[in-house]
Amino acid sequence: xxxxxxxxxxxxxxxxxxxxxxxxxxxxxxxxxxxxxxxxxxxxxxxxxxxxxxxxxxxxxxxxxxxxxxxxxxxxxxxxxxxxxxxxxxxxxxxxxxxxxxxxxxxxxxxxxxxxxxxxxxxxxxxxxxxxxxx
Amino acid sequence: xxxxxxxxxxxxxxxxxxxxxxxxxxxxxxxxxxxxxxxxxxxxxxxxxxxxxxxxxxxxxxxxxxxxxxxxxxxxxxxxxxxxxxxxxxxxxxxxxxxxxxxxxxxxxxxxxxxxxxxxxxxxxxxxxxxxxxx
Amino acid sequence: xxxxxxxxxxxxxxxxxxxxxxxxxxxxxxxxxxxxxxxxxxxxxxxxxxxxxxxxxxxxxxxxxxxxxxxxxxxxxxxxxxxxxxxxxxxxxxxxxxxxxxxxxxxxxxxxxxxxxxxxxxxxxxxxxxxxxxx
Amino acid sequence: xxxxxxxxxxxxxxxxxxxxxxxxxxxxxxxxxxxxxxxxxxxxxxxxxxxxxxxxxxxxxxxxxxxxxxxxxxxxxxxxxxxxxxxxxxxxxxxxxxxxxxxxxxxxxxxxxxxxxxxxxxxxxxxxxxxxxxx
Numbered sequence: 001x002x003x004x005x006x007x008x009x010x011x012x013x014x015x016x017x018x019x020x021x022x023x024x025x026x027x028x029x030x031x032x033x034x035x036x037x038x039x040x041x042x043x044x045x046x047x048x049x050x051x052x053x054x055x056x057x058x059x060x061x062x063x064x065x066x067x068x069x070x071x072x073x074x075x076x077x078x079x080x081x082x083x084x085x086x087x088x089x090x091x092x093x094x095x096x097x098x099x100x101x102x103x104x105x106x107x108x109x110x111x112x113x114x115x116x117x118x119x120x121x122x123x124x125x126x127x128x129x130x131x132x133x134x135x
Numbered sequence: 136x137x138x139x140x141x142x143x144x145x146x147x148x149x150x151x152x153x154x155x156x157x158x159x160x161x162x163x164x165x166x167x168x169x170x171x172x173x174x175x176x177x178x179x180x181x182x183x184x185x186x187x188x189x190x191x192x193x194x195x196x197x198x199x200x201x202x203x204x205x206x207x208x209x210x211x212x213x214x215x216x217x218x219x220x221x222x223x224x225x226x227x228x229x230x231x232x233x234x235x236x237x238x239x240x241x242x243x244x245x246x247x248x249x250x251x252x253x254x255x256x257x258x259x260x261x262x263x264x265x266x267x268x269x270x
Numbered sequence: 271x272x273x274x275x276x277x278x279x280x281x282x283x284x285x286x287x288x289x290x291x292x293x294x295x296x297x298x299x300x301x302x303x304x305x306x307x308x309x310x311x312x313x314x315x316x317x318x319x320x321x322x323x324x325x326x327x328x329x330x331x332x333x334x335x336x337x338x339x340x341x342x343x344x345x346x347x348x349x350x351x352x353x354x355x356x357x358x359x360x361x362x363x364x365x366x367x368x369x370x371x372x373x374x375x376x377x378x379x380x381x382x383x384x385x386x387x388x389x390x391x392x393x394x395x396x397x398x399x400x401x402x403x404x405x
Numbered sequence: 406x407x408x409x410x411x412x413x414x415x416x417x418x419x420x421x422x423x424x425x426x427x428x429x430x431x432x433x434x435x436x437x438x439x440x441x442x443x444x445x446x447x448x449x450x451x452x453x454x455x456x457x458x459x460x461x462x463x464x465x466x467x468x469x470x471x472x473x474x475x476x477x478x479x480x481x482x483x484x485x486x487x488x489x490x491x492x493x494x495x496x497x498x499x500x501x502x503x504x505x506x507x508x509x510x511x512x513x514x515x516x517x518x519x520x521x522x523x524x525x526x527x528x529x530x531x532x533x534x535x536x537x538x539x540x
Contacts, residue, residue, distance in 0.1 A: 011433050011437055012287070012292070012436050012440070013286060013294050013432065013433045015286050015287040016283060016286065016287065017286065017288075017289040017340055018189055018191060018287075019287040022282070023162055023192040024160065024161075024162025024163050024283050025159065026159075027159025028159050028416050028419075031159075031416060031417050032414075032416055035417070044476060045476065046475055046476040054153050056155060056199065058198065058199055059196075059199070060158065060195065060199075061194075061195070061197075062194065062196075063193065063194050064191065064192055064194070064195075067191065070451055071440070071451040146298050146302060147301050147305070147315070147421055147427070148297065148301060148427045149298075150421050151417055151420050152420040152421065152422060152423075152475055153422075154422040157418045162283065163281050163283045163284075166281060166283060167279075170341070180341065205422055206305070206316040287454075288461060290461060293461070293462040293465060294429050294430065294432025295429065296429075297427075297428055297429025298429055319422075324423055326423060326428070326469065326472065327428040328468065328469050329467065329468050330428065330465065330466070331464075331465070331466050331467075332465040332466075333464050334465075337461065
């Protein structure tokens with residue numbers, strides 16, 4: 001089980017006239033959360049793309065428990081519960097500054113070989129870095 | 136059962152460097168789809184807010200079957216399967232220009248009285264306009 | 271002198287908690303406006319990219335005269351005052367539903383050969399389609 | 406003369422299919438830069454709105470010198486050259502990780518009393534905090 005937390009502050013441009021963070025903008029918070037989880041292991045998503053593998057999203061499931069408000073520093077906790085194969089699953093718990101759980105989400109992504117445009121296994125260094133957490 | 140279709144063209148700013156529409160930008164397509172469904176009935180979301188009721192999103196579930204590409208005119212089909220109470224459920228099927236189903240999604244929203252900040256029933260004109268479709 | 275008008279409705283996700291369209295979101299309106307101007311001539315920006323030429327923006331100048339509000343259908347008038355060379359200049363006048371001028375802007379873009387990553391002249395069909403307007 | 410620097414990493418969702426940060430997304434970087442400049446003085450924009458004053462943007466001028474690329478940590482330097490009156494002017498210099506100047510911009514904003522919807526002077530604590538820098 002892998003776990004990582006990143007703090008992201010809600011920008012004015014991410015709010016809507018309801019005074020909440022717009023419901024479509026959470027997806028970027030998840031993206032930043034999982035990219036920072038990978039970076040904490042010494043992996044970068046940009047490096048993966050440079051090596052010819054990209055990771056499009058297949059599924060997104062989101063529950064909006066409380067609004068994220070302008071200028072709040074949101075804690076994005078990311079969880080990887082099992083070793084990825086051709087697909088990789090992330091869970092997210094978002095907390096506001098009062099430590100209230102405001103959002104839970106899951107995403108499923110797939111590794112795609114950019115030359116063949118077909119699903120593939122993650123790069124070897126990716127596997128090597130993740131393996132110790134799932135043994 | 137209510138059904139409505141809206142066409143929305145993918146903007147350049149909505150793509151990402153993968154050459155796909157970014158996965159967070161579908162949420163705006165759903166928003167436009169449901170707002171245009173309501174408009175087709177003579178209802179506007181801006182009018183609802185002006186009357187003191189807003190509709191934040193509680194849940195979002197998305198499956199990305201094929202990418203939406205730059206400049207494609209996407210058909211957003213929206214479905215309302217049952218008469219809303221304090222909550223309202225929408226389903227979405229997205230088609231590209233080749234009429235391929237590229238995305239399916241569901242959202243659950245809630246009517247909120249902006250004065251009390253509590254869930255409430257939809258406004259009466261909303262109920263009157265929708266009722267004939269669910270009898 | 272070339273002139274073209276496109277109507278774009280302000281999405282909820284484009285507003286901010288001030289109740290205005292967020293100031294960064296006008297750039298997409300200009301993009302849609304100039305792309306639709308080109309389409310009206312039988313040219314597509316996607317076709318230009320497919321032929322190996324892209325058009326990044328070099329300069330943007332915007333004056334916000336009145337806010338664009340949620341659900342308003344904004345008229346984006348686009349003007350091309352002279353035949354493009356390696357650079358292309360567009361002006362924009364935006365009007366709200368009351369026909370009030372709410373925004374004026376200008377952008378300067380450059381044609382880039384994607385192989386050499388160097389500025390270049392526009393493709394021949396582009397020149398052919400535009401020439402009649404500047405003679 | 407006031408000066409402040411903030412680092413912001415380019416998100417995947419902020420890129421476009423050119424592989425550059427989309428030209429409309431710089432506006433959020435300026436927003437974050439000026440908000441963090443104010444925070445460094447003990448002022449928050451959310452506090453200002455809570456006190457009944459908002460700061461819409463009147464003008465934006467941007468020059469795109471080099472692209473901002475995915476995952477780069479951009480340094481946003483913000484400059485305030487003179488004491489604000491009813492209007493406030495900011496300049497921005499953006500640098501990439503190689504310390505190359507990639508973007509220069511300016512924005513003009515106005516203080517608006519949210520009750521009267523008229524321009525107004527900044528709040529007193531705002532004036533008090535800024536004054537020492539312009540004497």
